[in-house]
Amino acid sequence: MVSEHPLPWLLPASALMVVFGLYPLLYAIWLSLQRKHPVTRKLSFAPSYNWSKLLGDERVWNALGNTLVYTSAALLLQLVLGMLIALLLDSDRKGYGLLRAMMTLPLVIPPAVTAMMFLLMLNGSFGVLARGIIATGLLPTGFSILGTANTAMAGVLLAEVWQWTPFMVLIMLAGLRSLPKEPFEAAAIDGATAIQVFFKLTLPMMSKVIAIAVLIRGIDLFRAFDYVKVMTDSGPGTATETLTSYAGRIYFGNADFPYASTIALMTLILVIFVSFVFMKVCKVKL
């Protein structure tokens, strides 16, 4: 039977992945082995040129550092907040279903729009959030959170955490709801406190769910771009420049395709390497 062979079924998806995925990827690798002459703009084969330039480029290290700070801070905040909110909303009583549904809304706003939203709210002179923080006396009047190197990253993270904490809430809620009832009933009979139940029962039983959530979120966080691009344009200076936004700047600023490709490929290699180690260590599979 011809149709029993998987090939015809897989052909369209394979064609898409070859033409729009594999071919550009190979092209990017080829580009990273080329040197672009700054004046004649001609490409010449120089396999180690971009890669050695990358290792000596302080902005790459700065961008990598920012990416790591961004990824780990966002992951930690989203994970903790996500778990707390999931525990809070995990109830069968009336109204909670509505609250859970409302909680998913931030997820579907275009991130570029979310970024604008927080740009407005964090504006030092008329933004509602910035005004609120200034009113508490923590910051001086007219302080620009996104325009100051020390606080810009926190401002960008605020948008990121607001938009994606609901992702964690949803996944944690699904995890909580799939837990078996018996161990919790036994613990209640034994007189365990809520804190004990959480750390001794809930958390260990949720470990697989948490690992999957961390993996998926981590992959996305590592290629952070939208919020940084819209809210600070990687600035002030390079204070919020991530690997993706640096590659974008090189590409569209200097039109140095080979070097931008090299940075993008390094990002890809890091994502794959870190995810692979994570999947092995935590024994998760997607």
Next chain:
Amino acid sequence: MEQPRHLRILRDIAAVFVTFVFMFPILWWALTSIKPISAVFDKDRVVFFDFVPTLINYAVTLFGLSRSGIAIDQGIGMGVGGAEAYDSRRAILDSVVVSIGATAVTMAVAVFAAYALSRMAFRGRAAYLNWVLGQRFMPPIAILIPLVTIYKDAGLRDNDSLYGGYLGLMMIYALMNLPIALLLMKSFFDDVPKDVDEAAMIDGATRWQSFSKVVLPMVRGGVAASAVLVFIFSWTEFLLSLFLTTSIRTVPVKIQTFVTSTGNEWGFIAALGTAAAIPSFIFILLVQRHLVRGLTLGSLKE
């Protein structure tokens, strides 16, 4: 375990409060979209509700009315700027075309592959699944850079023809969404017992007939949920759309052009932003049931 009454009330208050905190930016956005400029830019105080609501921002962005005319009449608005620059109807159309096109392409290729990967045993099956998953790990910037050159050479980018800008963006969205659509569909196919196809084939149906007449109708809900998620991800995408097309502009890119040298047009930004979020809100509420499964690429089921 029954909680004491006062604890229950405390929890209710906390739950409502937390949800409100997360709703606040959305409400503030919607409020900003109906504020006159003077209320948005008030440097002396934060204006909550004491303003005269206006629909001018929607009139300009969604209906293409001339802003300067209305602004002079009502004494609101800032700067001058042509009306066309803020008329977003074309951008909304572009976004709709690209998102629907991308969803159609993604689902068309994903459903077949997902069925084969769920039902047929063949060498390289696991490797193929990893290849699909690999697309999810790819930072878009890595393929964006070569793709611009490829598209330029192939005329998929700087082309004013209808297919020019649309096709190029649709195809790359299809690739980016393939892992989620394919793995999600596979998980839905996996839920249908294999006996179903076997029984159909014993009755004389071909593999194709058992797929199209028996199994596919059983996973209709899954197809709908996957399509909705792909649509939302295409609708909200920013980086590829920003860099890959010149002849079309999707809504997230269009909205960035409201940031001008004379000041940001917050009213227009808020109006278009609110309008852009509404279809996604409706869609997401429709697929609540499959949301977790979708967001985890079929790994977790609710």
